[in-house]
Amino acid sequence: TLVEPRNSILDFVDREIVDDFIHQMRDRGMTIRLGSAVKEIRSKPDAAEVELADGRTIRSEVVLYAAGRTGNVGSLGLDVVGIDADSRGRIKVDPQSFQTSVPNIYAAGDVIGFPSLASTSMEQGRVAACHAFGVPLPPPPETFPY
The missing domain is CATH 3.50.50.60 (FAD/NAD(P)-binding domain)
Structure with missing residues (x-):
């Protein structure tokens, strides 16, 4: 069930x-x-x-309880700066830069939703930091080594 x-x-x-x-x-x-x-x-x-x-x-006989991840944004004061989070604590961002609706505020990781993986969150943070400081990102590789 x-x-x-x-x-x-x-x-x-x-x-x-x-x-x-x-x-x-x-x-x-x-x-x-x-x-x-x-x-x-x-x-x-x-x-x-x-x-x-x-x-x-x-x-x-067995119960597997998986609660999922919800961004912990309740105490960040997002409403004070004009950023909205949905009912699950997800912040809407530009997927290319991870910039929120407020130009100098970025969000990455669990607070933006799927896929909520550590490796993905680290890359999102790197992209956001590069965008925030005007550091050009190299193009992604055409193939990924296995």
């Missing part, structure tokens, strides 16, 4: 692909509960019990 508090999964993937993915999971016997939040997880001698916010309980 997949329990997801939002009404959709994989927001960064084309809907057609996500719809097919959901169809494939259901064909394999998976139950998908979108719009359902986990209230509590209890360990029992023979199973785990997952209580949902609506009062339903799911019993399972």
